[in-house]
Amino acid sequence: MKDFTDEQKERAANLKGLGSSRKRVEDARFTQGKGNYVDDIKLPGMLHGDFVRSPYAHARIKSIDTSKAMALEGVVAVLTAADLAPLNLHWMPTLAGDKQMVLADGKVLFQGQEVAFVVAKDRFIAADAVELVEVDYEELPVIVNPFEALQSDVVLREDIADKKEGAHGPRKHHNHIFTWEVGEEAATNDVIENAEVVATETVYYHRTHPCPLETCGSVASMDKVNGKLTVWGTFQAPHVVRTVASLLSGIEEHNIRVISPDIGGGFGNKVGVYPGYVCSIVASIVTGVPVKWIEDRMENLMSTAFARDYWMTGKIAATKEGKITGLHCHVTADHGAFDACADPTKFPAGFMNICTGSYDIPTAYLAVDGVYTNKAPGGVAYRCSFRVTEAVYFIERMIEVLAIELNMDAAELRRINFIKKEQFPYQSALGWEYDSGDYHTAWDKALKAVDYEGLRKEQAERVEAFKRGETRSLMGVGLTFFTEIVGAGPVKNCDILGMGMFDSCEIRIHPTGSAIARLGTISQGQGHATTFAQILASEIGLPADSITIEEGDTDTAPYGLGTYGSRSTPVAGAATALAGRKIRAKAQMIAAYLLEVHDDDVEWDIDRFVVKGAPERFKTMKEIAYAAYNQAIPGVEPGLEAVSYYDPPNMTYPFGAYICVMDIDVDTGVQTIRKFYALDDCGTRINPMIIEGQIHGGLTEALAVALGQEIAYDDMGNVKTGTFMDFFLPTAWEVPNYITDHTVTPSPHHPIGAKGVGESPHVGGVPCFSNAVNDAFRAFGLRHTHMPHDHWRIWQTANKLGLHD
C-alpha cells in the first residue's frame, strides 16, 4: 500500500478487505445465544431417536427383543439391523473404502456400537425405551492392542475374514486392513546401515477425540407428497452427504436437500457419516414425519470418530556433524472396528508422508499398516490436515532424539537441516512439492524472541540446583518447527468417495452495490462469513460489510467438498478470489461503456475503474453494479454474477516455529507453562485477529492432547474416559498467555498467496508441549516418554529416572 495516497488508503480501509482485523460478523448471534444449531430445529410432529448401544467391546448378538420397548406409550418404532437389511442399509460404505454396520448385524465390535434405534414421541420416552430393549449378548475375546490383533486367531471382521484384498491392496492377516508404502525402502535401509549416526525410537501418538462442543446430530424430514428429503445435520461436508444419501437411499439427488446450519465446532469429528444420520433418515422415510437424533456427550466420545492412535517407529540417520541423510518410518495404525478414516481415497494414511518435515532429507521410506481392533472406528484429522499432526509429532520427536544421540543442541540441529529458501519449490523424498518457505528467517526470529540462549543457560543452572537439592522443579524448553500440508487438493490425486476435492464460490452482485456469495465449504467456527467477505471486498471493491457469505445449504450453495484439513481458504478462498475477478472483468466492460472509452483505457483502483491518465473520471463498483441492472449495454448480458470452481494446482505449505517454556514439579508431576511463543507463516494474512483466535484455539487443543486428553480403554475394551470428568478439556485456567508472531511467505500458486492456518497451532503445538516435557528430563538421561503427559505419567517418568529418593 506504500504507493497509495492518503485518499486511496482511506478508501481501501473502508472496504475492510485483506489484512483488516475486522470483527467477526458471526459473533453477534453466537454471543447472544441466537445461533441456529441442529438441536434448535423443531418441526411439527417431529419424533426423537435414541440408540441402544453395546456395553461390550466384542460380543455376538444372540437375540434382540424389542417388545417391551414397543409396548411403552409413545414409542413409534424400534429399528434393528433386521429392519434395515431389506433396504440394504444395515451396512454403509465408509470414506476409507471399507463398510461399517449401521446397526449391529450379528455381532458388536466396540463398546458403544449402535445396536437398535428407538423412535418415540419425545426424547425422554426414547431414553426410557432404550432401557427396555433386551439384547442377549455372548461375550467374545476382546483385542484392544493392534500388535496383538495381528497375532491373534480371533477374527474381528467375520464379514471379510477370507478377503485377501482390501480397498488399499493385499491384507496380511484377518485383522489387517492395508499396507501403504511410500519412498525407497532399499535405498533408505542402505543409508541407515552405512550412516555415521542412527537414532531409533518408537513414539506412540495416543488415541484422542476432537470433541467439538456441539455433539453430532441430524433432523431428517421426508416429505412423501413431494418426494423431497431434507436433512439438517452436523456436517462438515454437506454436498458429499447429499451424494452419499442419494447413492444409499436411491432418492434422486435433486430431491435431497442437505443443510448444515450453525455448527458448534467440528475439528474433523463431523466429516464422517454416522449411523445416527442414516437411522434418522430411514426413520423419517418409514414414518413420514421428521425424526431428530442428537447425541449426548458420552455417545460422542465413545462412538464417533476418534483421532490418532498411531504407533510410529523411526530410524533417522545422520553424519557426525548432524546432517540428516535418511529417514525410515513404520506405523502400526489402530483403526478400530471399521476402517472409517476420513482421508482422500488414494491416501489410506492421509498425508503421513509429510513426515520428513521441514528438513532436507534426501532419502526416506514410510510404511503404514492399518489394523482392526475392538475400538470405535474413525481416524479423522483432529484439527489438522489428514494425519499431518502424527507426521509432525513423529519427525519433531525424532529430531530431538537425534539431537540427544549427537549430543547436540536441538535448535542447531534443526537449523542445519532446514530446507533452504532457495530450494523452493522443494521436492520431498516422499513425493510432495513444498510451494514456498523461509524457515531460517522464521527460526532465527523465534529463537531471538524468547532469548533462547538465556533459556538454555537458566535451564542448565536449574539442573545444577536440582542436583544440589535446592529445588524440586525442572525446566523444559520445547522446540518445534513444523510444515503443514493443507488445501486438498488437486483433483488429479485427491478425492472423497470419488468426488474431486475442488471447491467453489458463486457471487451475485445486487443492483445497489451489495452482494451475496455462496461457497461449497461450511464454517464451524472459523469465521468464513467474515474472512471470505474480506477476500471479495479486496477483489471487487465493495465493502466487506455489504457482502453476505452463505454456506451449508446444498439447494443454494455450489457443490463443494466442505471444510476440514485447513482447505477452505486455500481452495474455496481461491475460488472466491477468482469468481471476484470474473465480476471485475465484466465490471470493466461496463465501466468503459459508461465512461465512453475503450475497455483497455480503464484501470482498477481499489473500489472503482478510472480512465487511465484521468483519475477524476471514474465509475465506482457501486455505480457499475447499478448500471449492470438498468442499462442496455451492447454486447454485455444484464446482471453481475459469477461462479468459479477451483481445482488447486498444488497444496499449500504453511509453517511455523513454536517454543514452549515449562516448569515441572518432579514430585507431583504438575507442569506449569511459563511461556508459549508461536510464530506462524500462513502466507498472505486475511484477518490477523481471526488468525490469532485460531492460533489460541488450536494451541489450547494441542495443550489438551499433549498434557492429558485421551480416549483410553481397559483390557475389556471399556472406554475409561467417556465423560468430561476424565476426558481433559482445558479451560482458561489451564491455558497460558500465548505470544503470537508471524512472518509472511505467500504461496506462489494461490490467487491471493494465502495458505491455511486454522490447524497449524494444533499440528505444531502438540510436539512443542511434548518436547518441553521430554526436554526437562534430558539432562537425566531421558530419550522419549509417551504422551499424554499428565501428572502421573510425568511422575512415573521422574520415578523411573530415579529422581524420587
Next chain:
Amino acid sequence: MIPASFDYHRPSDLEGVLALLKEHGDDARVIAGGHSLIPMMKLRMAEVPQLIDLQAIESLKGYSVNGSHVKIGAMVTQHELINSDELAAVAPILRETSLQIADPQVRYMGTVGGNVANGDPGNDMPGLMQCLDATLHLIGPNGTREVAAREYYEAAYVTAREEDEVLTAISFEAPKGGYAYEKQKRKIGDYATAAAAVTIQKDGGKVASASIAMTNLSDTPVWSEAAGNALVGTTCDAGAIKVAVAAMLDDIDPTEDNRGPVAFKKHVAGIILTRAITRAWERA
C-alpha cells in the same frame, strides 16, 4: 444423559420434607444444589422417582458466628462461604477450601449440606469437617440428633444418616492457629488426586495440637489421628513431618483410577500433606 421421569416436590418447611420422605420411603430423595445428584440421575446411576427440593426451606439457609462457635445451614452454597468475610475472619480455612472446589458455576449451586451429606469420597468438605471436628445436625421422624463428622462416613455413599433423615446444619469451634487446605487436581473442576486439611496450634515454639484429614485417598475421608499426634511436641521440622506423613500413609487406602496408580497417589498424598503442614505451621 436423559434422566428417568420423576415427580418434583418443593416443600416450604422441614415438616413437609419429612412427611414426603415418610410417604415415599426409598423412592424419595432430597436435592440441594443438584450438582452431584443431577449428574447421577442423568447417568441413570441414581433413580429418584420422588425428588424433594430443599431450596424453599428458609431454616436451612444462613449461618451464625458466636465467638468461635460457627454454625452453617445445610443450604449455604460454596459461593456464599467464599463471599462471607465474617466466616473468612473466624475460619479462613473455609474459604481456602471452597475456592478449590469445582468452578464458580458449580459453587453458585453446590451446598455445604449436599457436599457433606453426599458421602462421595471425592468431596472436599467432609475431610475439612473431620479436620475441624465438626458436628452434623440431623433431623428425622424421631426428632433431631447430632453426629460427629469423624463418625459419619462409613463407605462410599454410605453414611450414618438414615434414609429418612435430613442434614440441617454443620457446626464447629473455629480452630485457632495455623491452617491449610492443599489440593492437587488435574484441572479446574476436578476432584482431588490428593488433598489435605491441616490445622496446627502452636505453643512455645512447638506444636501444641494438630488435626489432619485427607480427601479422595480412601472410600471415605480419612482423619488421621496418628498423623496429627506425630506433630505434637515437635517444632514441625522435616523429621517430624516425615513421621506424620508415614502415619497418614498407614491410614489411607487409595485405589487406581484415571488420576494414576496407587504408588503415585501415595507419593502425592505425602507431598501434599507436607506442603499443607508447612503452610499451616508458617501461619500458626
